Amino acid sequence: MLIGLCGGICAGKSSIASYLIEDHQFKRVHLVRDVATPAVENSASNAHVPSGYSSSIDATHTFSDIDSLLDFVTLRWQERWVTTDIWDEKTVDALQRRPFFLLISVDAPVSVRWQRFQDRCASNKLMPPTLEEFVVRNDEHLYKPATGLSALIERAQLKLLNSTASISSLHRGLKALNLTNEARLRPSWDQYFMQLADLAAHRCNCMKRRVGCVIVREKRVISTGYNGTPRGMTNCNEGGCPRCNNASAAGVGHSTCLCLHAEENALLEAGRDRIGDKSTLYCNTCPCLTCSVKITQVGISEVVYNQGYIVDTQTAKIFAESGVRLRQFSPPREGLVDLSLGPSLGHSHDVDTDSTAQDGNVEVADIREVLDSDNFVRPI
Numbered sequence: 001m002l003i004g005l006c007g008g009i010c011a012g013k014s015s016i017a018s019y020l021i022e023d024h025q026f027k028r029v030h031l032v033r034d035v036a037t038p039a040v041e042n043s044a045s046n047a048h049v050p051s052g053y054s055s056s057i058d059a060t061h062t063f064s065d066i067d068s069l070l071d072f073v074t075l076r077w078q079e080r081w082v083t084t085d086i087w088d089e090k091t092v093d094a095l096q097r098r099p100f101f102l103l104i105s106v107d108a109p110v111s112v113r114w115q116r117f118q119d120r121c122a123s124n125k126l127m128p129p130t131l132e133e134f135v136v137r138n139d140e141h142l143y144k145p146a147t148g149l150s151a152l153i154e155r156a157q158l159k160l161l162n163s164t165a166s167i168s169s170l171h172r173g174l175k176a177l178n179l180t181n182e183a184r185l186r187p188s189w190d191q192y193f194m195q196l197a198d199l200a201a202h203r204c205n206c207m208k209r210r211v212g213c214v215i216v217r218e219k220r221v222i223s224t225g226y227n228g229t230p231r232g233m234t235n236c237n238e239g240g241c242p243r244c245n246n247a248s249a250a251g252v253g254h255s256t257c258l259c260l261h262a263e264e265n266a267l268l269e270a271g272r273d274r275i276g277d278k279s280t281l282y283c284n285t286c287p288c289l290t291c292s293v294k295i296t297q298v299g300i301s302e303v304v305y306n307q308g309y310i311v312d313t314q315t316a317k318i319f320a321e322s323g324v325r326l327r328q329f330s331p332p333r334e335g336l337v338d339l340s341l342g343p344s345l346g347h348s349h350d351v352d353t354d355s356t357a358q359d360g361n362v363e364v365a366d367i368r369e370v371l372d373s374d375n376f377v378r379p380i
């Protein structure tokens with residue numbers, strides 16, 4: 001794999017690259033800066049301030065353009081490579097075409113980055129810039145038209161907020177995140193189908209909750225569904241279901257609700273014959289009671305869900321009695337992650353280890369135990 005790190009001055013790119021090199025056998029690849037690229041990244045003051053990490057640049061891993069870097073890594077993609085030399089969108093375009101590339105951005109509050117830069121200046125016996133000078137230089141670095149890095153940061157799959165006060169707490173946060181999880185590059189089947197269920201959920205028109213569902217047989221999608229009013233009727237979000245459009249509490253007044261659930265729509269679409277006895281139902285939310293009995297009746301053999309729902313215990317009981325396997329799967333975390341939150345990062349299922357065979361999976365063998373954890377009960 002190849003990890004590209006981009007971000008603001010003193011956000012922590014080099015520290016993260018060093019962590020990957022020291023703890024996860026990554027090797028660094030360098031891209032030579034050409035005249036068109038902004039030189040401001042080397043220093044936020046007019047004097048050159050060494051980062052402390054660029055000690056020895058290996059000439060054999062230094063490339064004059066992105067194509068030759070990619071040619072090199074493509075032949076060795078199963079090894080681990082990291083670069084902090086990402087200057088522009090053209091470079092990102094070229095890198096993101098390859099299936100082994102992961103773009104990670106790093107950011108930190110400007111006051112924290114200024115403090116780090118002052119420390120770096122002090123250790124090199126250089127006069128640090130004032131906060132105002134640093135802010136102006138940072139604005140140029142991030143937002144200057146055509147060369148600012150903010151557009152690249154926006155494209156990162158994973159965005160790290162690194163306000164950690166020490167290298168050891170940074171390492172703890174990174175360890176918990178498991179950046180080398182291959183599922184970040186190519187989703188596992190569970191992740192793939194759960195993301196399809198999430199996509200289906202975005203088509204929902206029910207005012208109460210976004211739910212999406214995918215039914216899969218032998219790794220092939222046989223139907224999808226989302227919740228909303230039946231065909232031919234006014235959509236729920238246009239007033240079609242009076243119950244969903246008033247402020248009734250979740251789970252109350254179901255008997256007067258006109259909306260079909262995502263699972264019901266997927267089951268109706270697939271039909272019992274196509275479902276057979278080897279189908280898995282993926283749903284972004286744990287099925288409700290009435291869906292559970294229908295899922296059981298049509299012969300679904302396994303249900304995988306991401307988020308809990310208020311009736312998980314009863315649902316688990318129905319599936320346990322009828323022999324339907326139930327498990328929870330949470331994909332690896334993407335988007336903004338605050339590294340200073342420590343090992344749990346506020347989401348226990350992000351904590352995957354290299355040795356875990358089924359990352360993110362929880363077998364719901366004892367639903368009681370599962371429900372005791374805050375992570376599984378979603379407030380309505």
Ligand SMILES: [Zn+2]
Binds near residue numbers: 205206208228241244
């Ligand atoms: Zn509705």
Ligand SMILES: [Zn+2]
Binds near residue numbers: 241
């Ligand atoms: Zn309704």
Ligand SMILES: [Zn+2]
Binds near residue numbers: 261287289291
């Ligand atoms: Zn339901």
